[in-house]
Each structure stands twice: as C-alpha cells, then as structure tokens.
Amino acid sequence: MRAALVVEDSNTTRSLIKSAIEEIDDINTFEASTGFEALRLLPQQTFDLIVMDINMPDINGFELINFVKTNDNYKNIPVVMVSTERSGAEKEKGMALGAFAYLTKPFDIEKLQGIIRKALDL
Amino acid sequence: MKTSKKDFIAEAEDIIENANNCLLELQNAFNPETLNSLFRALHTMKGLSGLFGLKGITGLSHTLESLLDDLRLGKIEFNDETVNFIFRNIDILKNLIVQVAEDKEIGDVKTAVQEIESFRETSKSMTKDISIENLGISPAVLRVLSEYEEHRLKSNVKEGKGIYFVKAVFDMTSFAPGLEALNSTLKSLGEVIATLPSTQNIPDGSIGFNMLFGSSSETDGIKTKVTSLPAGQAGADVEMICLPKKMSDLKPAVSVSKIQEAPLKSSSNIVRVDIEKLDRILNTVGELMLTKGAVTRIGHELTASLGYSSLALDIQRIVQTLDRRLAELQDYILELRMVPFSQIFSRLAQIVKRYTKEAGKEINLELFGEDTEIDKLLAEAIIDPLIHLVRNAIDHGIESKDKRIAAGKKAYGTVTLKAFSRGNDVVVTVQDDGAGLEAEKIFRKAVKEKLIAENQMLNRREIMNLIFLPGLSTKEEASEVSGRGMGMNIVKEKITSFGGFVDVESEEGDRTIFTLTLPITLAIIKALIVKVASERFAVPLTSISETFIVKPEKIQTIEGREVIEIRGEMLPLLRVARVFKFDEQPKEEYFAVIVGFGIRRIGLLVDNLLEQTEIVIKPLGEYLKDIPGLAGAAEIGRHEIILVLDVEAMMEEAFLKKKPVHTA
Numbered sequence: 097m098r099a100a101l102v103v104e105d106s107n108t109t110r111s112l113i114k115s116a117i118e119e120i121d122d123i124n125t126f127e128a129s130t131g132f133e134a135l136r137l138l139p140q141q142t143f144d145l146i147v148m149d150i151n152m153p154d155i156n157g158f159e160l161i162n163f164v165k166t167n168d169n170y171k172n173i174p175v176v177m178v179s180t181e182r183s184g185a186e187k188e189k190g191m192a193l194g195a196f197a198y199l200t201k202p203f204d205i206e207k208l209q210g211i212i213r214k215a216l217d218l
Numbered sequence: 219m220k221t222s223k224k225d226f227i228a229e230a231e232d233i234i235e236n237a238n239n240c241l242l243e244l245q246n247a248f249n250p251e252t253l254n255s256l257f258r259a260l261h262t263m264k265g266l267s268g269l270f271g272l273k274g275i276t277g278l279s280h281t282l283e284s285l286l287d288d289l290r291l292g293k294i295e296f297n298d299e300t301v302n303f304i305f306r307n308i309d310i311l312k313n314l315i316v317q318v319a320e321d322k323e324i325g326d327v328k329t330a331v332q333e334i335e336s337f338r339e340t341s342k343s344m345t346k347d348i349s350i351e352n353l354g355i356s357p358a359v360l361r362v363l364s365e366y367e368e369h370r371l372k373s374n375v376k377e378g379k380g381i382y383f384v385k386a387v388f389d390m391t392s393f394a395p396g397l398e399a400l401n402s403t404l405k406s407l408g409e410v411i412a413t414l415p416s417t418q419n420i421p422d423g424s425i426g427f428n429m430l431f432g433s434s435s436e437t438d439g440i441k442t443k444v445t446s447l448p449a450g451q452a453g454a455d456v457e458m459i460c461l462p463k464k465m466s467d468l469k470p471a472v473s474v475s476k477i478q479e480a481p482l483k484s485s486s487n488i489v490r491v492d493i494e495k496l497d498r499i500l501n502t503v504g505e506l507m508l509t510k511g512a513v514t515r516i517g518h519e520l521t522a523s524l525g526y527s528s529l530a531l532d533i534q535r536i537v538q539t540l541d542r543r544l545a546e547l548q549d550y551i552l553e554l555r556m557v558p559f560s561q562i563f564s565r566l567a568q569i570v571k572r573y574t575k576e577a578g579k580e581i582n583l584e585l586f587g588e589d590t591e592i593d594k595l596l597a598e599a600i601i602d603p604l605i606h607l608v609r610n611a612i613d614h615g616i617e618s619k620d621k622r623i624a625a626g627k628k629a630y631g632t633v634t635l636k637a638f639s640r641g642n643d644v645v646v647t648v649q650d651d652g653a654g655l656e657a658e659k660i661f662r663k664a665v666k667e668k669l670i671a672e673n674q675m676l677n678r679r680e681i682m683n684l685i686f687l688p689g690l691s692t693k694e695e696a697s698e699v700s701g702r703g704m705g706m707n708i709v710k711e712k713i714t715s716f717g718g719f720v721d722v723e724s725e726e727g728d729r730t731i732f733t734l735t736l737p738i739t740l741a742i743i744k745a746l747i748v749k750v751a752s753e754r755f756a757v758p759l760t761s762i763s764e765t766f767i768v769k770p771e772k773i774q775t776i777e778g779r780e781v782i783e784i785r786g787e788m789l790p791l792l793r794v795a796r797v798f799k800f801d802e803q804p805k806e807e808y809f810a811v812i813v814g815f816g817i818r819r820i821g822l823l824v825d826n827l828l829e830q831t832e833i834v835i836k837p838l839g840e841y842l843k844d845i846p847g848l849a850g851a852a853e854i855g856r857h858e859i860i861l862v863l864d865v866e867a868m869m870e871e872a873f874l875k876k877k878p879v880h881t882a
Contacts, residue, residue: 106262107490108225109269132394135415135425139390150364151261155413158362163415180265193362202268202276 098216099124099141103134103148103160104178109201113147113178116205120212131155135163143173145215147208150179150186158193165194174215178203223318226270228490230315233263237308238568245301245571250290250370250409256304257286257366263311274324275314281334282307291369294341303337305572350375359414359430367412367430374409374432381411382437384429384444393425399447400429407440408433493594496555503548504834508853510540511831557597559637559646560588565601566608566635573612580619580630581612587637592644596736599716600646603709607648607732608633610706615652615730625727627651640735643760649731655724657681664690675777679818682722686710714866717743717758717835717849721818745833745852747860748811749826751800754860756833756852757822761813761865765827768808779872782810782821792872793823794863797847813865820872822863835862847871 150157174196240256267275616631810821833852849864
C-alpha cells in the first residue's frame with residue numbers, strides 16, 4: 097500500500113487534502129501539522145508522496161523540501177507544494193529546489209488529484 | 219468531502235482569537251515573532267476561507283495579510299495607530315465569520331478592503347535595503363530562506379548584531395525535546411532567524427539542524443550557554459561558528475542519546491469535539507442515572523417483599539457499582555467540557571484596552587484565577603454579562619482623573635477580576651476602585667419608579683441590590699461605553715437563568731464589587747425533592763445551605779414578614795404553598811429549606827423533605843414559561859415529571875415584592 101505525507105498547519109486544509117488523496121486510491125495518508133513533525137515522521141515510514149504547505153510555524157516549506165531533496169533516502173519522493181503565495185518567484189524557488197508541482201491555494205480538488213495521480217504514476 | 223462548515227467556523231474562531239491575542243501582545247511590546255504569528259494567522263485564514271469559496275472573507279484577509287506582510291518586512295512602521303487599525307479590521311472579519319455561522323449573506327467588504335489599501339499606501343515608509351549576498355552565507359542556505367527570513371536576517375545585520383550558525387545533531391526520531399531546549403536558550407540570547415534541517419555529512423539515524431542566529435551577546439557567552447545545555451536534554455553536541463567562517467569546517471557531531479520512540483501517525487494528540495456531542499453523551503448519562511434509580515427502587519421493593527435475600531443483596535451491590543461508575547463517567551465528561559477562565563479573561567482584557575481609550579480614562583486591569591475552570595457553555599453564557607459589568611465599571615464606576623486626584627486616590631483606576639471555585643460553584647468577582655454606588659440615590663429612584671414603597675425598610679445591601687430591578691438605571695443618559703450593552707436586570711436575568719446568583723456590594727467613594735456565583739456545570743445537578751401540599755418540587759442542592767424542622771409557634775412576624783430566629787439571627791421565611799396559591803392546611807410542623815448566600819438567605823417553608831436525587835433540568839414549554847418561581851422541569855424515576863423551583867425568584871419574592879409595608 098502506498099503512503100503519503102501531508103504537511104500543513106491548518107487542520108481543515110490538511111484534512112481536506114488528506115481526503116482528496118484517499119479518494120484517489122488506497123493510499124495510507126499521514127498528517128503533520130508542522131515541518132518538525134514531518135521530519136519526525138519521515139524516517140518512520142516509506143513515503144511515495146509528500147504534499148506540503150510553504151508558510152508554516154517552525155521551518156518553512158523550502159527548508160523542508162531542501163532537506164528531503166538532499167537526503168538520499170528521500171530525494172526520489174515527489175513533493176507537491178501548496179501555497180497561497182501567488183508570486184512567480186515563490187513557485188520558481190520551489191521548482192528549483194526540486195518540487196514535482198506547485199499549486200496555489202485555493203486549489204481545485206480535482207486538479208490536485210490529477211497532479212497526485214501523475215506523481216504516483218496512477 | 220468530510221470537512222464541513224462547522225470545521226471552518228471552529229478553526230476560523232481560533233484564528234481570530236489568536237490574532238487578537240497577538241495584537242494585545244504587540245500593543246504591550248513590539249516583537250517580530252508575534253508580528254509574524256499575526257501575519258500567519260491571517261495567512262491561514264485566507265487559505266482556509268478560499269477553500270470554502272467565501273470570497274468576502276478571503277478578500278479581506280488577503281488585504282490584511284498584505285498589510286501585515288509589509289509590516290513584518292519592515293516596509294511599514296509599526297505603531298499604536300497600526301494596532302488599532304488592525305484591531306478594527308479583525309473585528310470586521312470576526313463579524314463576517316459570525317454571518318457564515320448564522321447562514322447569513324456575507325456583508326460587503328469593499329469599503330474595508332479599500333480602507334486597508336489606502337492605509338497601506340499612505341504608511342509605506344522608505345527603508346534602505348541592504349545586500350545579504352556578501353555576508354559569507356552559502357548560497358545553498360540563502361536559497362531556502364523565505365522572504366520574511368531574509369528580512370529578519372537583514373534587520374539583524376542592520377542592527378549590528380553578530381550572525382552565527384549554530385549546528386546541532388540529534389537522534390532522528392527524538393530530536394524535539396533537545397531542539398526545543400536549544401531553541402529556548404538561543405531565544406534568550408537573540409533571534410533564531412531560520413532553522414535548516416539537514417542529513418548531509420551526518421551519521422545515519424541522526425538529523426542535523428543549522429540555525430541561523432542573530433545576537434548582540436559575546437560569542438564566548440553564547441558558546442558557553444549553548445554547550446552547557448544538559449547533554450541528555452540537547453541530545454547531541456553543539457558546535458558554533460561565527461560568520462563568515464565556512465560551514466564545512468564543522469566536524470560532524472555524534473548523537474549520543476536516544477530518548478523514546480515517537481508514536482507514528484499522530485499529528486497531534488488533541489481532538490476537537492463539538493460540545494453538542496458531549497451534551498448528547500451527558501444526556502445519555504442522565505438517562506442512565508434515571509434507569510439506575512429504577513433499579514434501586516426494584517432493589518428496595520425486593521428487600522421489602524423478600525427480606526435481605528441474596529437476590530436483593532446482589533441488586534444492591536450492582537446498584538452501588540453502577541452508582542460509582544456512573545459518577546465517574548459523569549465526572550470525566552464534565553471535565554471534558556471545562557475551559558480555563560483565561561479564555562474569558564483574554565476577551566475581557568481586549569474590551570478593557572479598547573474601552574478605556576473611548577472613555578478617556580486610565581485603567582489598570584488585574585486578573586486572578588486564570589486557571590479556574592468552568593463549563594464551556596457557561597463560559598459562553600457569562601461573557602456578555604461580564605463584559606457589561608466591566609464596561610460599567612470603566613464608564614460609571616471609575617471616576618475621571620481629575621475627580622480621582624481631588625478625592626486623594628491614585629490617578630489611574632483599577633478593575634479587578636477574580637475567578638475561584640467554592641464547593642460546587644464558581645465565583646467571579648468584578649471589582650472597581652471607583653466612586654461606588656450611592657444608596658440614597660438608588661433608593662429614591664426606586665421609589666420614584668414605584669418599585670418599592672417610600673417607607674419600606676431596607677438595609678444597605680438590599681438597597682444596593684435594587685439596581686438589578688428593571689427600569690432602575692441611576693445614570694440618566696446612556697453613554698458611549700456602557701449604553702450599548704444590556705441593563706443590570708438583563709445581567710441578573712442571564713445569570714439566574716442558569717441557576718446562578720448575583721450580588722453587589724459597594725462602599726461609597728471607594729469601590730463596587732459584583733459577585734457572580736455560578737454552578738460549575740449546567741448539565742446534571744443534585745436536587746432535594748420537597749413536598750408542598752400535594753405537589754412535589756425539586757430544589758437545586760447547590761443553593762441549599764441547610765434544612766431544619768420548624769414548629770408553627772416559633773414563627774414570628776416582624777414588619778409583616780414571617781421570620782424565625784435561628785442561632786440568634788432573624789431569617790425571613792417564605793411559604794412555597796402561598797407562592798403557588800395552594801390550599802394551606804395548618805400543620806404541626808414544617809420543614810425549612812435555607813437557600814441563598816451570606817445575608818441574602820431565606821427559609822422556604824415546605825411540608826416535607828422526600829429524597830435527594832440527580833436531575834437533568836429541562837426548560838419549561840411555552841405554556842408554563844412565564845410562571846414566576848419555576849426554573850424548569852425534570853424527570854425523576856417512573857417517568858414522573860416534577861417542577862424545579864427558581865430559588866433566586868423566590869428570594870426576590872421574599873425580599874421585595876408583595877410585601878405589606880408597615881411603619882415601625
């Protein structure tokens with residue numbers, strides 16, 4: 097069974113993303129409300145996908161994706177970044193750090209699901 | 219989709235409360251971290267409302283977020299005016315959320331948005347930008363910094379702070395406590411600008427954190443403090459390098475301790491529960507208690523018919539166990555409903571801050587008992603009465619500065635809020651050190667409004683309590699501050715509607731104290747079942763202080779009131795049968811149930827005391843609602859409904875109304 101990790105500090109948005117992922121397929125979805133929690137969960141499970149927010153209370157999404165992409169164990173996990181930042185610079189920054197896709201909030205659930213399907217080769 | 223509007227409202231309300239708390243903190247002292255939290259609050263609100271397609275809320279939070287972004291990035295200067303401006307707009311946002319909660323059309327935000335935009339434009343100040351490229355920080359670090367972190371880095375450089383890299387290595391699965399300890403040590407010395415996790419050049423099973431840190435402390439001092447962290451707590455060695463030294467000079471540190479496996483798949487161990495769900499559980503417990511009552515009765519009947527047979531004893535044992543477990547269950551659920559007073563106090567603190575300005579007075583707010591707990595529903599219910607009392611204290615209680623100085627008092631007034639528990643009650647007092655109430659004035663006004671007779675004999679306390687009668691406001695015109703609120707009679711009505719008491723004491727020229735006595739919970743209460751004529755009534759146990767037998771010949775009449783001497787004091791009596799106009803049969807003895815507190819106590823005369831039991835008070839239907847003296851109805855055993863006496867109304871009856879007036 098596949099596993100996904102959702103890193104997002106808003107409870108409502110996080111559970112929305114979680115159910116969007118679980119609707120696609122039998123995907124075991126783990127939740128982290130901060131970057132630190134994500135760091136704690138990463139070594140405990142093999143993840144096939146990470147969906148992360150950028151603006152979070154402890155470390156930001158760029159710091160988190162940089163961590164993921166510079167670690168041999170995690171660098172192949174596709175990362176979908178979700179943020180309200182509309183500026184092109186943010187998207188560019190995320191993509192340069194190795195994001196699979198960058199989505200601006202509010203996002204369309206089906207669009208997110210489409211991207212996730214692509215990331216997981218479904 | 220599992221996520222509903224309720225989730226939205228719950229989270230949105232949290233965000234607003236958080237934002238207001240940040241603003242209060244900022245009002246006291248500026249702190250970049252708090253400003254950033256405030257920015258983040260609005261940022262989350264924008265994202266959240268966007269998901270629910272609530273355009274008005276998204277628009278307004280977006281504009282506010284942009285303003286806060288400029289503020290935190292130092293593009294706009296932060297001052298009192300900005301705080302007040304943001305306070306006002308958070309209020310607008312809060313109202314929009316209320317509209318969503320009430321399924322109302324969301325109001326237009328165009329004006330608010332325009333106002334924020336123009337505020338932003340006019341307050342933009344020019345700041346010199348500096349370059350961070352030449353500080354010697356590796357590009358790999360710079361490229362993961364957010365715009366805000368970049369700004370904080372620049373600010374630290376501009377303020378002449380030293381910039382450091384603090385590097386720590388922890389066990390991968392249990393870094394949190396150590397990192398937290400390190401973080402708080404660093405925060406006491408300066409500002410943690412960014413935290414970069416990394417596993418490069420770090421042993422397997424470990425995780426490194428490179429912290430970009432700005433501080434004006436001595437390098438050696440920082441080193442000593444950081445390295446002196448207890449190893450077990452920090453979980454690893456810590457090395458520190460002063461910029462512009464290169465990060466690669468660092469030797470990888472070796473992790474030493476493994477603390478404990480963290481549980482998988484829990485993002486937090488807190489669950490949000492709708493209070494309605496708790497109410498449902500509590501109702502079921504209430505029903506179970508009734509069932510237990512039925513079993514108890516069967517037990518008694520069995521004992522009566524079979525004697526102490528093993529069957530009867532078994533049932534008694536089961537009932538005892540059931541009783542204990544149900545009481546436990548009830549306690550657990552009640553505990554879940556409890557919230558600390560700090561929630562109420564922080565809202566009141568906002569009110570005080572804002573209304574003192576409007577009233578043009580200087581006021582010092584003192585809060586005691588923030589940890590005292592109260593039922594969530596009660597907390598919601600008493601907030602309006604409390605706001606009213608606090609506004610009243612600011613507006614009518616505390617005198618103007620000149621008057622205070624002339625009276626030899628401190629120039630600033632003090633409003634004190636205290637919350638504490640007393641037995642099964644929670645007591646809240648609102649005290650001000652203002653002018654106090656003028657007994658003479660209140661009495662005259664009450665006479666003028668025909669609420670009492672001119673020759674009525676009342677003691678000082680009774681006169682003070684007249685202010686709770688409808689139509690008795692001693693201040694002629696309503697003021698900006700308290701005029702908008704409810705009257706004192708509404709305050710009292712609200713508090714008594716859930717079984718509470720209100721009392722007021724005042725010393726002319728010195729102080730006024732309002733005391734609210736509230737039940738800890740609204741849900742299940744213990745009650746004494748009494749018999750009056752052929753009817754039975756329930757009296758909430760929390761309001762009873764004692765009961766005793768009264769012989770008719772001991773009852774005296776003083777000034778038209780029936781009283782009885784008890785331990786040297788005269789206690790007013792009220793015949794419950796008379797209140798409800800039942801036929802009164804002369805009896806050889808009555809029972810007096812003493813209710814109320816302090817000197818506001820009366821004895822309710824009833825025919826008999828039957829039993830003590832748990833009841834769940836249900837409101838009376840439309841039909842019986844307006845009968846004075848009844849607080850509600852409750853079901854006890856065998857599907858019988860009995861009426862619950864409104865003790866507060868009874869006391870009023872005894873003290874004020876329908877009292878024949880005699881002159882001494």
